[in-house]
Amino acid sequence: MFEEDFAQTPLLSGLNPEQLAAVTYPAEPLLILAGAGSGKTRVLTTRIAWLLHTAQAQPHNVLAVTFTNKAAKEMRTRLGAMVSHSLRRMWLGTFHGLCHRFLRIHHREADLPPSFQVLDSADQLALIKRLLKQAGISEEAVVPRVLQGFINAQKENGLRAADLDAPDPHTKRLIACYADYEQTCRREGTADFAELLLRAYEVLNARPELLAHYQSRFTHILVDEFQDTNALQYRWLTLLAGGGAALCAVGDDDQSIYRFRGARVGNMADLMTAFGIDAPVKLEQNYRSAGNILAAANAVIARNRKRLGKNLRTGAGAGEPIRFYSAADDAAEARFIAGEIQALRQEGLPLAHMAVLYRSNAQSRILEQTLFAERIPYRIYGGLRFYERAEIKHALAYLRLAVHRDDDHALLRIINMPPRGIGARTVEQIQQQAQSAGVSLFAAAVQLAGASAKIAAFVRLIHDLHERAQVADLAELTAYTVAASGLHDYFAKQKIPAERERTENLDELVNAARFFRPEEAAGWDGVSADTAGVAAVAAFLGHAALEAGDNQADGGQDAVQLMTVHAAKGLEFDAVFVSGLEEGRFPGEQSLGDAEAIEEERRLMYVALTRAKRRLYLSMAQQRMLHGMTRTGVPSRFVGEIPENLLHFLSPKPARRGAGHFDRFGAAQTAAAGGGFYAGLRVRHTKFGKGVVLAAREAGGSVRVKVNFGSAGIKELDTAFARLEMED
Ligand SMILES: Nc1ncnc2c1ncn2[C@@H]1O[C@H](COP(=O)(O)OP(=O)(O)OP(=O)(O)O)[C@@H](O)[C@H]1O
Ligand SMILES: [Mg+2]
Helix, strand or coil: HHHHHHHCCCCCCCCCHHHHHCCCCCCCCCCECCCCCCHHHHHHHHHHHHHHCCCCCCCCHHEECCCCCHHHHHHHHHHHHHHCCCCHHHHHHHHHHHHHHHHHHHCCCCCCCCCCEECCCCHHHHHHHHHHHHCCCCCCCCCCCHHHHHHHHHHHHHCCHHHHCCCCCHHHHHHHHHHHHHHHHHHHHHEEEEHHHHHHHHHHHHHHHHHHHHHHHCCCCEEEEEHHHHHHHHHHHHHHHHHCCCEEECCCCHHCHHHHHCCHHHHHHHHHHHHHCCCCCCECEEECCHHHHHHHHHHHHHHCCCCCCCEEEECCCCCCEEEEEEEEEHHHHHHHHHHHHHHHHHHHCHHEEEEEEECCCHHHHHHHHHHHHCCCCCCCCCCCCCCHHHHHHHHHHHHHHHCCCHHHHHHHHCCCCCCCCCHHHHHHHHHHHHHCCCCCHHHHHHHHHHHHHHHHHHHHHHHHHHHHHCCCEEHHHHHHHHHHHCCHHHHHHCCHHHHHHHHHHHHHHHHHCCCCCHHHHHCCCCCCCCHHHHHHHHHHHHHHHHHHCCCCCCCCCCCEEEEEEEHHHHCCEEEEEECCCCEEEEHHHHCCCHHHHHHHHHHHHHHCCCCCCEEEEEEEEEEECCCCCEEEEEEEEHHHCCHHEEEEECCCCCCCCCCCCCCCCCCCCCCCCEEECCCCCCEEECCCEEEEEEEEECCCEEEEEECCHHHCCCCECCCCCCEEEEEE
């Protein structure tokens, strides 16, 4: 009888009963545990819209954490279509993006300079190499990547160098290097990715007044992909939610694929204990994939032993069989994929609705080559992205020096780029001077400028950029920097076309600066929306560092999506190709013979399979070049785990295809009302406890309401008889 009431709230229409219950769950801690494609992300987004729509929360009361910047942008766009609120003051982003935003605002409390720089992982590695060299430690004695992994792992466990001790000399040495690294970052005013989180956590933990402020501000904290949070992220979340916020976490233990980076599935159980959640809410209907695809994914994941247990069914038909293709070698596999893509495209499926997935980045090269040769536009997620390109990093290094002249790392990058006759010997002199005087490289260069015209010219350039950074508009400053540094000219003069094309990227950077809106940036809307001055440059640089970890949304050209399975998490495509399905590749070599690692690979396979909506291709190569040697490929065990009746073994023939479809969310307009009760009103019932009104209407002189009482379920009550207290 309430159908028509829900129709008046288009926000909620189309949700199934479990989804509806989760979306409108009272403001209490809630864990949603559900399989791929069951609408977890949709529920999370709709819940935020519902909270805003029913005025249970204002945008600034919401803290929402997504796994990638892309997901955050998508959520913001969807929300924008669902509610009329300005979302500027809502904190929506990745853990890193949100902590970055927090630290920009509270840099003083965090003991960071206002223009502190974010080091991406390449910057971090370069810094580590520099420190090892200075300390006279060979890269054999301490492998830079090992040290990098060590430092990040410690930080992700909330540990500083001073907290650590070890009996063995090697670990002792790593700890000493970590201490040295910490000191340098402090001096140079830089923070790596793990530092963003750790510092934000430490500041909140050490300052009760700040914590209280944020605890009372964020009444609703929502987290997507909760299964992949690490120990520090968990602590940060629970600290913020500790003041009574309604924490809503959604996740899927079967999709936990970041164990190697410290993700803890155990966080789910811990969360339930810590927040008194009796049982997770389950969503069991899959809306994404055709029946055969889902059956295959379910069969594969069923082999894992450590599972929390949930079901997934689909209302869709079986759909097409899953296509399996075994190619003679990797080139033939790539040609097969390209051929199928062409066929699908001819039948009207946009390229953007197709994805090619692989286990590791190295596999993309041959696919790229083939797609390029076949003139099929493609886009790589997780490859060398815009902000990671050399020329862009050069230009950003100048900008960094403009706002923070003591950034040694940036200075070393560009002191002779473009070449200005400052050779390795001169750089060494500057380094020695810096060390003996205990100052930054730039300060040392200033001291040596009298003796060298070349150094003097460089110092003048940096001073000039520094002065402009104080007053100029961000786009102006970027344009000026690209030109005055000589970078643009340098690339324009190159003979090789690919080198000359780098000028286009520099122009694109100026463009990016022009369109930079701090509030839409990776989770940070800045202290002010002002685009002039040092704060804007620092925000832009932080954005660039964080954005480099994600997809670049460029061009708008229709293109096939290429990415690792890790990067595909949370996404969906009409047609998906899972390539390289050989033992030692997927599952990867390091996992063979390690039961736990195989389970993680299997979860990865589950993620890969469940990205597909309608058509799924699995492929392998019988021979593949690896490290300059031909290797014979044995089919992946995961293919064998799919019931054979779901598979169709293919000869390379193209097949037919239909067009894609979209989902639309209607904009929310009206709330049902009756007798003072309205959707979103918080109520209390003597028996059922706290609840939220879903709908209310007058019928035959009395008012009937439908209320979601959380764990007590959804009840329909007559207000004339039921003792309902209004909470607001
Ligand atoms: N009630 C529904 N009616 C129709 N479509 C739905 C419904 N719920 C979800 N969907 C659609 O199903 C697809 C999967 O939803 P969503 O991405 O939210 O799932 P998910 O659980 O987050 O998946 P994953 O575990 O892969 O992140 C989306 O296209 C979504 O719009
Ligand atoms: Mg999702």
